[in-house]
Each structure stands twice: as structure tokens, then as C-alpha cells.
Amino acid sequence: MKHKATLISVMTEKVFEEEVIEVLLQEGAKGYTIFEGGGNGPFHMHQSGHISVADEFRIVKIEVIVLDSEVADGIATRLMEECLTDRPGIVSLSEVDIFRAQKF
Amino acid sequence: MKHKATLISVMTEKVFEEEVIEVLLQEGAKGYTIFEGGGNGPFHMHQSGHISVADEFRIVKIEVIVLDSEVADGIATRLMEECLTDRPGIVSLSEVDIFRAQKF
Amino acid sequence: MKHKATLISVMTEKVFEEEVIEVLLQEGAKGYTIFEGGGNGPFHMHQSGHISVADEFRIVKIEVIVLDSEVADGIATRLMEECLTDRPGIVSLSEVDIFRAQKF
Amino acid sequence: MDAILSFFELFLKGLQTPTLGFLLGGMLMAAMGSRLTIPDQVYKFIVFVLLMKIGLRGGMEIRNANLEELLLPALFAVLTGVIIVYLGKILLAKLPGINVVDAIATAGLFGAVSASTFAAGMLHLDDIGMEYEAWVSALYPFMDIPALVLAIVLGRLAIEKSGSKEEGASLKKKRKPVSINEIVKESLQGSALSALILGLILGLFTQPEPVYESFYLPLFRGFLSILMIIMGIEAWQRLSELRRVAHWYAVYAVIAPLLHGGIAFGLGAIAHHMTGFSPGGVVLLAILASSSSDISGPPTLRAGIPSANPSAYIGSSTSIGTPICIAIGIPLFTELATIVF
């Protein structure tokens, strides 16, 4: 059985990862996945490159799937306001279909 | 020329990666991409952290794009039933546009 | 405030990363994110595996979000024509919602 | 009484040996919330070098060894692995709040062998000058593989029996049946056993003395010290997982290393009297038994019994079993050997 759900993707620096996850768990996300990468954005520079003497500056992408699109909006709004206002980072939402809705 | 296609994303532990790929190839996927990450989900704990004495417990995301949405549903259903029933993992589907349809 | 935007995902080998980014910046993308992974596709073989004596053969995924879907189409078309014609790589587009439109 | 005193003395002195000291240091750092980490790739390389060193030395020395002597200790190694799993199944599974499948997986991990602990044991014997047979490192797979195979087979049988009725039907059709051959092969192909076997082969058939003397031997002590720090950090971090499962796992994890080591020590002593198995060999057999697998065991079990809870088996083994084995097991069995033999 397929169910509609919303995927929230947060890109930010590793050093802010913990705060983002705290918000996610507070808002009731049952799971999340994190990937490390590099990137460049309009807010200051970022470590995209090879050597990274300051590893914490790397970009991470945190993906969370939630069932309810309003919960997703709420999470995204809180993240934008609390974690990313004066910091590097973007949040995007997209629609996905998932299975076994009880897991989300 | 843009074409509609379906992106299947599978998150599971590395140790189950091989089985997932076997199913994908059996179902006719012409390509796939794998990313390593960390995560947490409702099924047991996972290695999200830094040190990972048991590397195989890491989370991987396997992405496959297929043209036909019914093929996508079929793959997703087989994965849920065969690979992920009593194991950690989630599957999600989303719509994408791709180019050069003959590659998929 | 949510805004509609388009996420462009490019999968190709690391060795072609620079060229792709050059195109993105020329077309006005304000940011991008890169993830390393492994993969297999219909165009030759790829390094998906563990040991990688030729690291540059690894697969990278480059994600760019742009506001205007026509800009996205333009980027995708240029990438297909200039960077990926006789090379490994796929491009996909999908719809996302983003916040703080001025950043994109 | 004297023996006990002498053991406590040894234990206090042991706290000062780098091996145990570095393990405790790692735990302390993690306990204080330190962000100190050793990169995963370095960890893998260190383990590889340690196992190659053990294998190479074994291989070079085996050339002149009488391999018939290996038979009885190898048999006892298999026996120990099997006993540990059955014992664990019987003891653990009876305890309240413990799922039989998790119990079996945990027993499997304790039956399997830790390369790092084994390396620490060898260095200890080398340092105090207690000798052992050249082929002792070859006993490793004889205990490791039977324990893992048996645990997976028993685990799968337990699942089938108790099995989730609704899904059972569809699953049975699709899941491959348990193949012992497959599991043995998988175990032998794991990175730890592979490195050991590669070292043994290269030691046996090539002339690696120059590279052994200039590289593998001098790095051994240093790499082991770093491995101990890693294991200490890991031990502390896994404690939080252990807290999520039944407390009886912690009790088991305290007793098991000493009990298992004791059983192997007893069997080793029999071999000592029957075929002249060296006291150092007996100690190392006991350490093999006392240790629990930290590298290859967990993923093998994860793949073999996916529904078993890794928080239970990894938590018990890494957080408690291994520190107990290193802090108490190693000095205890060494001391025992000097008293008994």
C-alpha cells in the first residue's frame, strides 16, 4: 500500500547538524538519514573540496520523511527560524510515496 | 526531450545492499546509484555516528530511476516483501523528469 | 513562505564534475551540493565498489535548486549536450518547495 | 589466598600496562563527552596490520612446526565455540525480557573471537616471556566459525518456529534456506579472517622476514595501543544502547568472558597433559574463548539473523564483554597458567 508523504531535505554545515536533529525529534520525526557532501552557496564560502582541515565545515544533507504535509511545513518553518536564520543552510520539501505508513 | 520517470529511493543497511541490487537488476533496472550515510529509524538502532567499528551497519541509499511507474511499484513491492520485511529499511517513490529515455 | 522550485540532479563521474559546475555557475545557479557515491549505468562500467585505485571514476551527484523551471530546463539541456553526450551521466528534474526565495 | 593476592597485584600492575591503560583512557575520553575519534579507515588499516603481523609470524614459524600437535587444540577450539553458543542459548534465553533470537545472536558473538583482544593477549605473553606454539593463531577460525555458524542456524530455526505467522508464508517461499556452507564461506571471506589467513600463507610460502622485521613487528605495539583507545571509546558509546535492552545482558556480559575462558582453559589443560600443549598456548586458547568478536562477527550476524537486535549483542560484547576480557581475563588466565602448570 502506497501512501503520500513529504520528504524534507535540509542542507547545512555539519557543525549545525545536532541542532537540526534535535528539532526533528522534538517535532516527532521517527527517523532521518544523513549524508555528507560538499557544496557552495550564497552564504559565505563552504568546504567543497578535497582537503578539509576543518571537517565540521562540510555540508550535510539531512533527509526526513513525514506523513503529514502540515507537520512537514511546521518542521521546515521551525528549522528556518531557529537553526538557519543567520547560518548557512537551505530546506526543501517534496512529495514522495512511501510504504508501511506505520513506520513514519 | 523530457520524459516522466519514477525515482525509487531505498534506505537500508549496507549489509543488505547486495540483495537489494539483485532485485533491481532482476526487475530490469539499467542503472542505480548508491550513497553512504548514517541514520536512525524506528527499527533498532543504526550507526549514524563517527566511529563505526561495524562499518556494514552504515546506512546506504540506493537510487534507481525507471521509466514506467508500474515497474517502479513492482520493484518497491518486491523490495518491501523480500528484502525489508524483518529488516531495517524504507522505500520511497517520487516523480522526476529525465532526458534520453533510451538509457532507462 | 514556500515557493515552487526545481531540483536538478546530475549523476556523473567525478572527473567531469568541474565541467558540470562551470555550466551551472554560467547559468546563474547560486549554490549547489555534491555527494560522492558509487553506481552502475548502461554507459561502460563504473567504480561502485570498495577499493578504488582510480578514485576519479567515482560517481558524484550534483544537486542544484533553481527557482525558475525554464532555467532548470535550460541547464539540463546544456548539460546533456555539452557535458554528457559521449560520457557517462544522467540528469533528472523534480519539483520541490523551498523557503527564502532570495537565496536561489 | 596467595593466588588471589598475587592476582590483585597483577591487576593493579595491569592497569598501568599500556594495553589496559589505553583501553580505559579511551573509555574515559568518551565518558567525558570528548569528540576524539580515530577515522574508520585508519581503524581498518590498523586491524589489518595487526592481523598480518600475527599471521606472518605464525606462518614463518609453522614452517618447522609439528602440525599434528595442532589437532587436539583445534578440536577443543571448535568444542569451546559450540559449547559457548549452546550455553548462552540456555542461560540467556531463560532470563526475563530476553528474546530467544537475541539471546542466540549474543551467544554467537561471545563464542566468536576478537582479533584485537587476541593481539593484546599475544603482546602480553611476549612481554612477560611466556612462550606458545607457532600455530596458535591458526586456532582462531576453529573457534570463530563454528560459533557464528551455529548461532545463525539456531537463530533461523528459532525464527521459523516462533515465526511471525502472517508473513511467514510469503517469506518462506522467497528466502533461501540456511546453508551452512554459505555461512562458513562468508566467515572465511570476512576481512579479519582474510587478513590472518593471508599473513599465514605469506609467512609460510614467501620469505617475508625483512618486511616483517622492518614494518609489521615495530608497528605492532603502537597500533595496538591505538586500537585499545578506539575500543575504549566504542565501549563507552555502546553503553547507551545496552541500556535500551534487558539488564540481564549486562550480567551475562560480565560473567561470560570469565566462564568461557575458564572452560577453554580447562580443555587446554587437558591438551597440555595429553599432547604437551604449552602453557602459553592454553592461555591464548582461553583468551580466544573469553573474547567476543568485534570486527567480523557483528556484520555476519546482522546478515545472518537480521531480526536479532544489534543493540543487544553488540552492546553486551563491546561495552562489557571486551573490557572485562582485557582487564580481568588476560591477567587472570596468565596468572592461572603460572600457578597451575
Added chain:
Amino acid sequence: MDAILSFFELFLKGLQTPTLGFLLGGMLMAAMGSRLTIPDQVYKFIVFVLLMKIGLRGGMEIRNANLEELLLPALFAVLTGVIIVYLGKILLAKLPGINVVDAIATAGLFGAVSASTFAAGMLHLDDIGMEYEAWVSALYPFMDIPALVLAIVLGRLAIEKSGSKEEGASLKKKRKPVSINEIVKESLQGSALSALILGLILGLFTQPEPVYESFYLPLFRGFLSILMIIMGIEAWQRLSELRRVAHWYAVYAVIAPLLHGGIAFGLGAIAHHMTGFSPGGVVLLAILASSSSDISGPPTLRAGIPSANPSAYIGSSTSIGTPICIAIGIPLFTELATIVF
């Protein structure tokens, strides 16, 4: 005049020492567009081993040291850290095109300490045979932490004062207030200080001599040479970032290492006369001050003052501050000590 000549001679000879040579070599490679990189994980491991080595030696020697002697130098270390930050705030923030928050963050990084530069300084003193107290490495946190804490506190106050009015309101409700305890704890838990402290503890309480002699000591020189290459590459690559910010940062970064080292040298000289602090100790105190943090400092500042521009502070420190400190600071303060004391 003689002193200047002798310093130039020393500097030319210094160019030939591996430490500086390897740093310049790394810069040269990066300048030529080389794709040479040392993997990040190897870098972390190298730093870990260097700091463990310094810590272990400190710990082993401290056992017989008179720790009261540490008091005054430790106090001076704190003082230096604090002075550097205030000085930087006053000097830098006044300059055109420089944001006060960025100025404070930059001063914080220059007040904090570079483990790699410190290691290079120690090797230099060991090579020329200038002695220093066993506990000198323990001064590191006394300068590092106050500088970072002060910078973060001042930075946050500056933001609140100048603060973006529109967002200010909603933010103030949600952001936690500055907690000095938190920042100190965070600093101590960072990977560099943790490794140093772990080494000190293990050196003090265990008997790590065998592993120190067989592993940490022999690898020191080689690992440092590789670290210098990495730092050289990094220095060059960060130059492009520095170009994006006000030129005054570059001016500051040239002067600061010598100025800060000079201040600490002066305070060290006072300690020399009051409590007999060794000339080598004075040099190392000056090097601590002269260096700017490259491992733990940047992420600590990033988390503490997210709106400060890392291109400014990392660029100044890594691209200019550190090379100046190694190329000029280390030989200068050493030479000064041989002349003055």
C-alpha cells in the same frame, strides 16, 4: 646588528630545515595547481599521533616535576590569550571594511593555539638541544580556551548590540544565552585538546615507555613533515578566500604572530626571572601565542558565532598567520632566547 644578521642566517638555514621546507613545498605544489592531497582521515590520524606523543612525554616527565612552577606560566598563558583577543578586537575592528564580529572571531583564532605549530616548535627545540619544562605542553589549554571563550562571548554580545532588528525578537526567545561553562566544556572535548589530555593522563598514570619509544617517538618527525605539507597546501588554497575579504586581514595576519609571540615572550621572561621558567619554556610560550588554531578553533568559532565569516578568520590564520609563525616566529623567538637569557 649582529643579532639581525644572525637571525637572517638562521632564517636562511631555517628554509632548509625540513619543517619549513615541507611547508613551503606544500604551498609550492598548491600554487602550481597540483592535485596532490593527503586524505583527511590520514591528516586526523597524524594530528592525533603528534598530540599523543607530546602528551605522553609530558605526562611521563611530569611525574617527577614540581608542578607549582607551572602556576605563573599558566597564568601568563591565560593572560596572553585574553590580551590577544581584546587587542585584536580593538585593532582590527577599527579598520575600514571590517565587521566587528568578524574581527572578534579572527582575534579569537589567533589567540587560540595550533597543535601542529606547537609540535614544530618542540621538534625545533629538541633538534637544537634547548631544554624546557616537562609540563610545558600543559600550558596549551590555558591559552587556547580563554581566547576562544572570550571571542565567542564578545562576538555574541556584539551581535546582540548591533543585531539585525527584524529577526532579533524571534531569535532572542529561542536561542540559548551564552554559557561560558558550555564553551569551556566544548573546547576541552574537541579532538585536539582531547588527544593531548589523553596523552598526558596515560603518560602520568600508566607505563607507556615501550610504546612511546617504539611508536610515537619515531613517527613524530615524519608525521610532522607530512602535516607541514598539508598545512602548506591548505595555506595556499585559502588565499583565494582571503582575497574575498578586506585586505586589512592580511596585514593583521602578518603582524599578529610576531606581536603576540613578543607579548608572550615578555611575560615568559618575567616568569624566567621570578620562578626560573626555562628559556626553552619561554620560547614555547611565545610559539603558543604566535600560533593560531587550525584544528579545533575554526569549528568552535563556527558553532559559537555562526554569522562570523570563516573566509576572514580561517583565511587570515591558515594562509598567512601560520606560515609567518613557522617561518619567522619559531626561529625568531629561539634566537631571541639565546641572546636574551
Added chain:
Amino acid sequence: MDAILSFFELFLKGLQTPTLGFLLGGMLMAAMGSRLTIPDQVYKFIVFVLLMKIGLRGGMEIRNANLEELLLPALFAVLTGVIIVYLGKILLAKLPGINVVDAIATAGLFGAVSASTFAAGMLHLDDIGMEYEAWVSALYPFMDIPALVLAIVLGRLAIEKSGSKEEGASLKKKRKPVSINEIVKESLQGSALSALILGLILGLFTQPEPVYESFYLPLFRGFLSILMIIMGIEAWQRLSELRRVAHWYAVYAVIAPLLHGGIAFGLGAIAHHMTGFSPGGVVLLAILASSSSDISGPPTLRAGIPSANPSAYIGSSTSIGTPICIAIGIPLFTELATIVF
């Protein structure tokens, strides 16, 4: 006849040398399906240290060398690189089922140089005490770069000629034309050549003796042994790719290392008679030619001729060319030198 016998003896003994033994050991492990891997970052670090060691020693010894002697061998190195590519193009491209672009890329890789094989050759000569000129390692780029540049130029010309008509038009407008300067620069900036050049510069202009003796030299043999294991694993794993392309690649890959080495040996012998090029130097020139690039070559070719099939060129080189060169080439050319000179 005697020579053949003596070569076979040497070959059998060679099987026991760690270098070849470890290579075969790696292949064996991979053949048995082992999951043994050496982390990629460790591999890169090992290669870096080996090349730095070779470079440093070269640099230190070149200081007193007569560099004019280098001219003729350098010329012959260039010549060999060029001959190999043309020869490969002519031989391979004629064979059935082989695309001309793939043929050129493969020839380019065999014309280029393997740092790891070169290191193995040097260690072999050092072990048997055959001397060579200090500047021999500087010959590396003289063979490597011309081969890669020529292959890319020829490859692109071939594509343009045969070129896919439909896309050709749009492509030609957008793709930059072949720039030889660019390709040379790219090659020199690659990680392998960069490390070698950095070592040469540091050896020449600084005094790296202490760090060379304490770090780079002692690690050389051990790191090479691990590199051989990696190359063995890789060789076996790539075989499956080779199976997907025409069998003639395998035939080429068996013959090429010996043929190319022979050509270079002949040219080296001329230099021996004309300018006194040492027998050891001749052997190393032959090994450079016999080897095929494994680190920088593949990505350079991939970027330069993206439509060439890497399964063909990497498969031939890594799976067959390199093992043949190490197992047969190195002992063969060494033996030849002792007979001929």
C-alpha cells in the same frame, strides 16, 4: 640455455620475494571472494609516502650528480613513451573487435608509468645491490607525459575523423580543441607526479636526511608490501571487466610489458655504451617502459578521451600488464643486465 635456466631459477626465487608474493597473495584473496580491503585513503597515503621517499632520495643524491648524463636517457624515455603508443595503435587497432579509440587509450596507459611498479623495481635493485644513477627517478615524467599526451591527441583525432556525424556538429562548436599544453600541465599536476616532484625538490633544496632516515626509508618496504596486496586484489577484480571486452586485449597485455621493456632496455644499452648509463639505470628504464600507469594515467585518459572504454584499458593494464611486469619483467630485465653488461 644457461641464461634461461638461471632466469627460471630467479623466477622461482622471485615468487618467494615479498613483493611478488604479496601481489599474488592479494590476487589469491580476491579470487577466493575475500572481503579484505585496504581503505582508499590509506592506499593514497601509502603511494604518497613511497613517491616522496623515491623523490627525496633522488633529490638528495642529485645534488652531487652530473646532470648532463641525464640527457640521453631522458631522450630515450620520451622516445620509448612515443614508440609504445604508436606501436599499440598499430598493433591493437588492427585486431578484430577492437575500437581504434580504445586501442589508443590502452596503448597510452601502457606507455605511461606505474609508480608502484617502479618502487618495486627500485627495492629489488637495492636488495640485490645493483646500483643506479641518483637521477633515475627523474626519468619517470619523461616517459609518462609524452605517452599520455600523445594518446589523448591521437584519440581525439580518431574520434573527430570517425566521429558520430549527428552530434559532431553541435559538439565541435562547444568542445575546446585539444591543447597539448593543457594535457602536459594536467599530467604534471596529477597526484603521483606531484608527490615525486615535491620529493625531488625537497631532497634537492632542504636537508631532509633526518626525516628521510627516520620515516620515509624505514616505511618503504612495509608500505610497498601493502601496496602489492592492494594491486593484487585490484588485478583480480578487474579481470571481470576484461572479460567484457575483446580477448585480444589480454593477449596484448601479456606481450606488451615484455616488448616495451625490451625496447627500453635496448635504448638503455645504447646509452650505456655512449655515456656510461649504469646497468641498474638501464634496468629501471626498462621497468618504467614495462609498467603501465595505475594511479594518474586512468583519470587523465578518462578526462581526455571520455568515450574510450575504461574496462578495456584499465582491465588490460591492472589485471594483466602489471602482474606480468612485476612477476616476469622485473626479474627478467635484472637478469638480462647481469648477463649483458
